Amino acid sequence: MSEIDKFLDTEGRIKQLPRKGIIKQEVLTYLAQKFEFDIDYTEKEVNEIIKTWHTFNDYFLLRRELIDYQYICRTLDGSRYWKKPTFMKQTEVE
16 A cells, blocks of 8 residues: 555545645655656646546645646746656656
C-alpha cells in the first residue's frame, strides 16, 4: 500500500490534499504525472485534467500548488502552461 493511497478514492482520484510535508509532495507528484512533457496547455485544459483527478472540487488550489511546487510552469499572463522539464529528471531517477 502506497502512502498516498489514503488520499485517493477507489478510482485513483485525489479526495484530500495533505496539508504539508513529503506526503503532500507525493500527492502533487502523482497529479503532475497526469500531464505530458513537451505539450503546451491552456488554463482550461489544466483545469480539466485536475478536475478529472480529484473529488473535492478545488482545482484552483491544486493548480496553484502544482505551480508553487514547480511541477507545472506558466507564462506570466497564464495563457500557457507546461510540465517542468526538471520534474522529468527527478521522476526518472526514482
